[in-house]
Amino acid sequence: MTTASKTETDRTSASTGRIGDSPLRPDGTQKVTGAFAYSSDLWHEDMCWGVTLRSPHPHARIRGVDVSAALAVPGVDAVLTADDVPGLNRVGLEHLDQPCLAEGVVRHQGEPVALVAADHPETARRAAKKIVVDYEVLPAVTDARRALDDDTPHVHPGGNLVREVPVRRGGPVPDAPVVVATEFEVGMQDQAFLGPESGLAVPDGEGGVDLYVATQWLHVDQQQVCRVLGIGPDAARLHLAGVGGAFGGREDLSVHVHACLLALRTGKPVKMSYARDESFFGHVHRHPAWLRYEFGADHDGTLRYGRAEILFDGGAYASSTGAVVGNGGTLGLGPYRFPVVDVVARGVYTNNPPCGAMRGFGCVQAAFAHEALMDSLAEKVGVDPLELRARNGMTEGDRNITGQVIDSAAPVAELVRRVRDMPLPPERSRGGAGIGTVRDAAELFSLPGGAGNTTHGEGVRRGVGYAVTYKNIGFSEGFDDHSTARVRLSVLGGEPVVSVRTAAAEVGQGLISVEAQIARTELGVTRVVVEPKDTSVGSGGSTSASRQTYVTGGAVRAACEAVRARVLERAATMMGSADLRLDGDKIVSADGEVVAGxxxxxxxxxxxxxxxxxxxxxxxxxxxxxxxxxxxxxxxxAHRAVVDVDVELGLVKMVALDTAQDVGHAINPDAVVGQIQGGSVQGMGLALMEEVLVDDGIVRNPSFTDYLIPTVLDTPPMRIDVLEYADPHAPYGVRGVGEPPTISSGPAVAAAIRAATGRPVRRVPVRPEHLTG
Incomplete structure (x- = not known):
């Protein structure tokens, strides 16, 4: 097996646009100039606007809903409640446990109760405020750690346990000469995509509807829409509208069914578009988690056993909690060899906001705990923390904690050593444990607090931290994970043209470029058209789990191969020779002679x-x-984080966030680097600032004023080392890229803060009060 290591500085963009090139994205110019049409830009000349009335309570019984005053508002076309749902009033990714509109009870703040359609969005909002809902407020289950206690009320009739996953291997936990343990807490993170939920439903006048919506999974959306509307798939046609980011938050339904219900009731196109505050209630978030870990090892740091308890707060409805629990359990001890394993992961219902898919999917929370514990173990046995990881890190041929053989590259030792060997950023001044005092304005901006002028460097300490992780690619545990591709080769204007159609959602990750690159490579044709994404072709699966280049890329390649086989079959008949091959857009004989185009x-x-x-x-x-x-x-x-921390004020400044990652084979090298950059910043955000604050079931910060996300000023320089160890089992040797950096970056930041402050840092995001006093 060979490897190539590439960095940002030696990337080159090629114009051919085949595999291994970095062609310009076809939507790139439109996006940076503001010309790209997102779902919120959808418009229909005779459309009306839909608005959702949501519950203000985390848990309440609905004793009655009076919509008469709302219907009397001029310009209102329809007001709908659960009584107006024509089909099954249930949606859900894994469990049909969530009503499309609340039916008898609300289980979380922000649950949809009623819908209004009107000729103007402000009219619809005013009418919604006139709907009178008689609530009987009920006690709310908001502490996930007590959700399974015998005296805790049930959020759903079947109890509060969504799923429990035990992972046990190697017999009873043995004694070990060195034992380390920790507890860790991870807050609720929002996907914080820039384009809030929106869509346009257009009735066809025959009982069907076309829905244009920003989503991650067209066919599962279609199934749920049809179930609620009581119609067949031919009558509900879904089209992908421009997506302003996703990160898992668009796997579940938002405006989908509501817009369709209103469109079919009014007979008019209906647009729904959330404001930012409603978006916080309109999609799931990353699960908060509580983790208790224990590792046993020999005196030299060789691991003997790993024990863990992981609890995920799933909120009011299951969404993908079951799968998140599966990932958290089966991958929860990190990329290390453990002879004996005792892990249990659970997900529970509460009356908190629903949680589901988000980049990293259960591995993010676990990584904070297992990486903190590896640092503790290194300190206790007196071994360099990177050498400890290399010594215990997986290699190809090892078995993980579920007993599965890792049958492609597992370069843990190489990754951690690569980040270790990257040059460190220079110190800002000489001498002492601190950085020294500020000498000019430029230095002020580089310190914790920045322009706030909160420190002049007297209490600033530098810390360096490391973390390594691994992540599954694709759907797991027997799920029928597949994708469909249709490829058409024709002649247009005297030259060959390839058309590629899949239902795989482009959410900003660059899939449309990858599909075109594969088609150009396999068929040798320069002109490739990637058709709009819709449900007129078979499912492309979800754009999640870092799976689309692997699975939809595999489907496009297979379809191209089928087209190529038919081309050569036809050419063989025409030429009277079976020994032909395709070279670019030419048909070539066995001796290399071009016999046709x-x-x-x-x-x-x-x-x-x-x-x-x-x-x-x-x-x-x-x-x-x-x-x-x-x-x-x-x-x-693997990641290395460098931070400056004012230990007197609890302020943190990122100095560097460097990484090394194995991507198998980079189909589009520039896009790979972009994915690693974005994922790294998202993990850093969870470590430092991102948290949906929920108090007794009430969200306290549903805005980008109070929910903080990293900006360009918070983002440090990044050195990115891309390894390409091809996976022999994957198309072109590819390996998923987008999620791993989100998993290892945050724990590296937490480790750097521990190194700078000497404090344990057992909760993220880190707050100033964790670092002072």
Missing amino acids: LVDVLGDDEIDETVEWRHRPTQAIDPETGQGDAHVQYAFS
Whole structure:
């Protein structure tokens, strides 16, 4: 196996746009100039506007809803409640436990209760305020750690446990000469995508509807829409509108069914578009988590066992909590070898906001705990923390804690040593434990607090921290994870043209570029058209789990191969020779002679192939032991964070955030680097500032004024080392890219803060009061 290491400084953009090139994104110029049409820009000449009335209470019984005053408002076309749902009033990704409109009870603040359609959005909002809901407020379950106690009320009739995953291997936990333990807490993080939820539903006048919406999973959305509307899939056609980011927050429904209900009731197109505060209630968040870990080791730091208890707060409805628990359990001890394992992961219902998919999917929370514990172990046995990770890190051929063999590259030792060997940023001044005093305005801006002029450097200390992790790629535990691609080769204007159609959502990650690159590579055609995404072709699965380049890329390649086979078959008939190959857009004989062009073979005809493609199967884990080949593929990353901390004020300044990651094979090198940069900043945000604050079930900061996300001024320089160890089981050797950096960056930041302050830092995001006093 060979490897190539690339950095930002030696990337080059190529114009051919094939695999390994970095062509300009077709939507890039439009996005940076503001010309790109997002879902919030949708418009129809005779449309009306939809608004949702939401519960102000985390838990309450609905004793009655009076909509008469709202209906009397001039300009109002319709007011709907649960009684107006024509089909099954239930939605959900894994469990149909969530009503489309609240039915008898509300289980979290912000739950949809009624809908209004009017000729102007302000009219619809005024009418919604006139709806009178008679609530009987009920006690709310808001402490996930007590959700399973015998005296805690049930959020749902079946109890508060969503899923429990035990992972046990190697027999009873043995004695060990060195034992370290920790508890960790991770706050609720928002996906914080820049484009709030929006969509446009257009009735067809025959009982059907076309829905244009920003989403991650067109076909699952379609299934849920059809179930609630009581219509078949042919009557509900979904089209991907421009997506302003996703990160997991668009896997669940938001405006989808509500807009369609109003459109079918009014007979008019209906647009719904959330403001930022409503967006905080309109999608799921990252699960808050409580973790208790214990590692046993020999005196030299070799791990003997790992024990963990992981609790995820799933909120009022299940969403993807079950799968998050599965990931947290099966991957929860990190990329290390453990002879004996005793892990249990649980997800519970509460009356807090629903939580579900977010980049990193259960591994993010666990990584904070297992990386903090590795640092504790290194300190206790007197071993360098990076050498400890290298000594215990997985290698190809090892088994992970579910017993699955890691059958492609697992370069843990190389990754941590690469980040260790990167040059450190220079100190700002000489001498002492601190940085010294500020000498000019430029230095002031580089200190914690920045322009706030809160410190002149007297109490500032520098810390360096490391973390390494791994993440599954694709859906797991026996899920039928597949994608469909339709590829058509034809002649247009005297030259060959390829059309690629999939239902795989482009959410900003660059999939449309990848699809075109694959088609150009496989068919040798320069002109490639990636068709709009909709449900007219088979499912592309969800744009999540870092899976689309692998799975939809695999489908596009397979469809292109089928097209190429038919081209060569036709050429063989025309030429009377079977030993032909495609070289660019030319047909070449065995001796290298060009015998025809694609245009000659196609003529006025076209070749069209549709392929449904699957990767190798996974299996459900054993419910008692958690053993099994649960995952398709694993991706590994490591980070080094450098921070300056004012230990007197509790302020943190990121100085550097460097990383090394194995990506298998970089289909689009520039896009790979962009994904690593974005994921790293998102993990850093959770470590330092991002938290949805929930007090007794009430969200206290539903705005970007109070929910803080990193800006360009918070983002430090990044050195990025990209390794390419091809996975022999994956198309082109690719490995998912987008999630691993989100997992390892945050724990590295926390480790750097611990190094700077000497404080334990057992909760994120880190607050000033954790670092002072």
